[in-house]
Amino acid sequence: MKFVxxxxxxxTFESSEKCGNDIRTKxxxxxxxxxxxxxxxxxxxxxxxxxxxxIFLYDKTGTHESEAQxxxxxxxxxxxxxxxxxxxxxxxxxxxxx
Amino acid sequence: xxxxxxxxxxxNLADIVMTSKGDMVDFDTARQRFGIGSTGQVLTVASALPTxxxxxxxxxxxxxxxxxxxxxxxxxxxxxxGTTGDVLTTKxxxxxxxxxTPSSGGLTVNKLQGVNTALFETTTGxxxxxxxxxxxxxxxxxxxxxxxTFNAGNTTNGxxxxxxxxxxxxxxxxxxxxAEAISSNSTNYMPLNMATIADxxxxxxxxxxxxxxxxxxxxxxxxxxxxxxxxxxx
Numbered sequence: 001m002k003f004v005x006x007x008x009x010x011x012t013f014e015s016s017e018k019c020g021n022d023i024r025t026k027x028x029x030x031x032x033x034x035x036x037x038x039x040x041x042x043x044x045x046x047x048x049x050x051x052x053x054x055i056f057l058y059d060k061t062g063t064h065e066s067e068a069q070x071x072x073x074x075x076x077x078x079x080x081x082x083x084x085x086x087x088x089x090x091x092x093x094x095x096x097x098x
Numbered sequence: 099x100x101x102x103x104x105x106x107x108x109x110n111l112a113d114i115v116m117t118s119k120g121d122m123v124d125f126d127t128a129r130q131r132f133g134i135g136s137t138g139q140v141l142t143v144a145s146a147l148p149t150x151x152x153x154x155x156x157x158x159x160x161x162x163x164x165x166x167x168x169x170x171x172x173x174x175x176x177x178x179x180g181t182t183g184d185v186l187t188t189k190x191x192x193x194x195x196x197x198x199t200p201s202s203g204g205l206t207v208n209k210l211q212g213v214n215t216a217l218f219e220t221t222t223g224x225x226x227x228x229x230x231x232x233x234x235x236x237x238x239x240x241x242x243x244x245x246x247t248f249n250a251g252n253t254t255n256g257x258x259x260x261x262x263x264x265x266x267x268x269x270x271x272x273x274x275x276x277a278e279a280i281s282s283n284s285t286n287y288m289p290l291n292m293a294t295i296a297d298x299x300x301x302x303x304x305x306x307x308x309x310x311x312x313x314x315x316x317x318x319x320x321x322x323x324x325x326x327x328x329x330x331x332x
Binding site: 056 | 217218219221222223224225226227229264267302304306309
């Protein structure tokens, strides 16, 4: 399951690490026992005043999901495990990222 | 009168048949007059008798400086001088050569550049698109030399990131091992990926990246901007 959320954030090269950590912490707090990079992964483009956040919650063990040129891409991956529990909605994710 | 010819015995004299200046005598069933030919003609044989013939010579075909002589299938022919810069082109068996304007020729090179000035990071252990990409535009086939420069690594734990060049989502690593690179640290490493690939119009060349369980980054450093360059040549 893919979610793409735009946020009007601004960070510098020096502060980008904290920026990314803050975003991931907020997402993790919503996703409970799920482990980043195992049950889901995030990608962040730190574009000034227009950050783009991809959140991929894995639907199936062994199937990795990502995006390329705007299209969903699915690949086999032994690292991937199915997302545990009920997947959040987009509005819940947006609320968590406020 | 000495000799075998007498005034009264004229039946065998050549002058009985020759009437004009330049005449000669030949023999068919009897001696006969062989009249003088035209200027430039040569003596040849046809139907077992001598005859005057006009030969086609280069000098009679060519008229102008720069003319070229060729065989047309029915005789010699003239190809008038062409236009400056034209090249002589054969049209193959059964055809005459012609002058033609040469095609532009040579090697055409087209440079493309893709830039990503925003920091990108991901937490996945599988290759994902980074947004550092360009679209090949070559409409004539040929090849493209791809080069990508960027920083990659993990500022959190100093680990490297693994990066690969993709062509429409397919790794081109298998055809050129240097197309994949692993950064050595978090802050000062610039993978240099080069690959030569068959160029297809509209193909998207993009840097993909993956890490371990922590965030990996491609980021803008002070010294250079992440970029991908393609030199298309055909």
